Amino acid sequence: MTKPQLLLPAKSFPSLKCALKYADCIYFGTTDITMRKRTGFKKSQIKKVVQMCHEKGKKAYLTVNTVVYNKDIKKLQKIISIAKEAKVDALIVWDPAAIEIAKSKNMEIHISTQANISNYQSCNFYQKLGAKRIVLSRELELKEIKKIKKDTSVEIEAFVHGAMCISISGRCHLSTYLTGKSANCGECTQPCRREYFLTNAEGEKIQCDGKYLLSAKDLCMIEYMPELIKAGIDAFKVEGRLRDARYVSVVGRCYREAIDSYFNKTFTKQKAKEWKNQLGEVYNRGFSTGFYFGNPGKEDLTLHNAGNVSKKKRIFCGYVDNYYSKAKVMEVRLTDNSLKIGDEMIVEGNTTYIEGKIESITLEEKFVDKGEKTQIVGVGLNEKARKNDKVYIIKDAK
Structure with missing residues (x-):
């Protein structure tokens, strides 16, 4: 059985320094054509990021994964050209324009979770387009992931930790509707983390269990590493390009230890409990297993507090x-x-x-x-x- 890669996020050089201690691969973005536009590296820093990764024997993946409009094509071409010159190991993309430009540069392609790939036939479709890896939809149960792995030869990657979006694969229009800032272009204002009230036709408030009715808890699969490894997932991904370096350090260390302990046969439920407790000491909104074992219920929402509940x-x-x-x-x-x-x-x-x-x-x-x-x-x-x-x-x- 092949050990899965651990992918950690980096929004800055301090985050990158922490990630390189534990990750097999780093994923990062710039402030253009990426789902986390408000943070990231300058295009002029891409080469340095890649060099730092390669010096440690790690791979560097660049996210270029927003919706692409006509006005974005020249910027897209420039970013991918810079990535090619900097020897970025793979591009995380999903828009056909980004795929085509990446292919024209002979760059390795990973299909972003924004594509909402939820079945093996879609995996095979993107593989025929040249994709080496698929970042699966976060709305998949583990049994569906096993089915996909069985019926496709393309590499599959799955999120194991971090923030969850209330919309399918992050395809949310609420931010655009309320604030004019598009989540699909990397400018999400996170209206799902606000308080909401239900009212009737007369404007009277209807009592409900909580105020944060759209706010999902964070994904945390540290206790289920054996099950995910046995499913044949090729890479485990930690969400967190908006998080600070300490988050990357703690989360990266816990998942590195969990993966390694499975392969050296020292993984125990007690260890998993201790790792989860440590994960609770950095930014989180409470923990959930997401869709891995069935559709989430109200217990998977942060009904009473949409902010950080870390210890x-x-x-x-x-x-x-x-x-x-x-x-x-x-x-x-x-x-x-x-x-x-x-x-x-x-x-x-x-x-x-x-x-x-x-x-x-x-x-x-x-x-x-x-x-x-x-x-x-x-x-x-x-x-x-x-x-x-x-x-x-x-x-x-x-």
Whole structure:
């Protein structure tokens, strides 16, 4: 049995740094022709992203997966040409225009989940068009995925963790209707995460169980890795190109350990429970198994809270003013919050991502237990921090 690939998202260089520790492949986008336009890399950074992946022996997949209009064709051609030159390993596409341009450049093609592929015949159709891999619809039961795998020779990829859309394969028009921002062009304003009320013809509110009537819980399949591996899925995908680097780090590590433990025969239900608990410490809206074991019910909606329910929260403390490499100390300006010895700390910047516990703090050349808001303190750090990097601590959410 072949070990499935683990695909992790990257929206920034800190996220990429975290993903490369655990992923087999990275998927990323720019700010054009991608389903997460509000975040992503500049087109000029594609080459660097690919180089970083290849240096670690990982593959880099570029998402070019929105609806494509006439006005977008030139941008589409430019992005794919840049991707070709940068040696991107595959393009995640679904619009026929994107498929045709990718084929003209002899680039590997993966069909995006936006195509809503839900049966083996559709898989075979796209394979004939040149696709090497199909990212299946998220609305499939596991038994249907097994059937597809049995009746097609194309590689199949499935989401195992992250946000779920209330619409089929993300094909939502509610954002366009309410705000003029198209989800299908990467500008979703997430109206499904808002409060809604039911009213009758007279305008009277009808009582219902909850206010967030369209908000789905996040997918989490960490407990069912053995079943998914046995189904023959070629690649497991984690959603999260809007999430921070810590999310990528924690989720990537948990799924890497889960996959590896199955193959070295150490996977247990207790381990899965511990991984799920750790996943609950980063951004999530509550967990569900989605459509894998049948149609979701109201228990799979976040009826009373559409926001983050993680057990931990990231608190911004201040900025790095300097880093002294010989002393291995960063100078931190505490603009917003205090920090103390033993705190779990994150230092993050345009290219920096460092995690660890605070072991030493100095104030005016004296060791102290705590740095207070408005103070400038020295914090011991073995890795290089950069001026204006942001310093966070992780605390219990309660």
